[in-house]
Amino acid sequence: ETGVTQTPRHLVMGMTNKKSLKCEQHLGHNAMYWYKQSAKKPLELMFVYNFKEQTENNSVPSRFSPECPNSSHLFLHLHTLQPEDSALYLCASSQDRTVQETQYFGPGTRLLVL
Amino acid sequence: QKEVEQNSGPLSVPEGAIASLNCTYSDRVSQSFFWYRQYSGKSPELIMSIYSNGDKEDGRFTAQLNKASQYVSLLIRDSQPSDSATYLCAVNQAGTALIFGKGTTLSVSS
Numbered sequence: 001e002t003g004v005t006q007t008p009r010h011l012v013m014g015m016t017n018k019k020s021l022k023c024e025q026h027l028g029h030n031a032m033y034w035y036k037q038s039a040k041k042p043l044e045l046m047f048v049y050n051f052k053e054q055t056e057n058n059s060v061p062s063r064f065s066p067e068c069p070n071s072s073h074l075f076l077h078l079h080t081l082q083p084e085d086s087a088l089y090l091c092a093s094s095q096d097r098t099v100q101e102t103q104y105f106g107p108g109t110r111l112l113v114l
Numbered sequence: 115q116k117e118v119e120q121n122s123g124p125l126s127v128p129e130g131a132i133a134s135l136n137c138t139y140s141d142r143v144s145q146s147f148f149w150y151r152q153y154s155g156k157s158p159e160l161i162m163s164i165y166s167n168g169d170k171e172d173g174r175f176t177a178q179l180n181k182a183s184q185y186v187s188l189l190i191r192d193s194q195p196s197d198s199a200t201y202l203c204a205v206n207q208a209g210t211a212l213i214f215g216k217g218t219t220l221s222v223s224s
Contacts, residue, residue: 033211040122040216041216042118042202042213042214042215042216042217043158043202043204043214045211045212048211056211058211090157090158102148102160102163103160103212104160105150105157105158105159106157107156107157108156108157
């Protein structure tokens with residue numbers, strides 16, 4: 001798990017709070033991803049960055065705002081979330097976006113919105 | 115809508131038996147296929163990847179791919195209690211993101 005790190009590991013926030021999730025990869029990869037994992041649902045891709053440029057936004061509500069300042073760091077800014085946004089948020093990275101590229105996941109941030 | 119289907123389980127096997135996990139996908143042009151293992155409360159970790167029809171073996175794990183039938187499976191030989199986890203099937207094609215199934219929960223009893 002040390003290749004991709006995420007902080008915080010657990011987060012509880014109210015619906016009016018603003019918080020940020022941080023992801024850092026130490027693998028020299030160029031592509032980074034945010035996923036949402038809710039109970040009894042498949043992993044849902046949220047955002048993709050390749051060489052710091054956002055290449056996919058999977059119809060994610062604007063209360064989630066990603067930021068990728070460089071190829072090693074990825075943030076997910078959260079504001080005015082809803083209780084249904086409570087989930088495990090996973091960051092992943094891969095060398096690039098070629099079809100055979102393996103994605104490596106961070107440990108995730110367990111988010112609870114009250 | 116591209117879909118990846120897995121039986122949610124739980125699949126229960128005794129220690130030492132072969133566990134067979136199955137996955138079907140809807141997009142016929144899919145090119146890459148991955149099996150991830152996810153322990154409760156942990157993040158997914160890659161077990162196997164397969165890109166060509168046939169079998170690919172790695173230790174106790176064998177991935178099988180049949181593109182004509184749009185079917186990929188994972189066999190775990192000599193199952194151990196430590197194999198108890200949720201197994202996620204993921205599929206993609208060039209230039210698109212991975213599509214994950216909901217996962218199959220495997221329980222290996224000692």
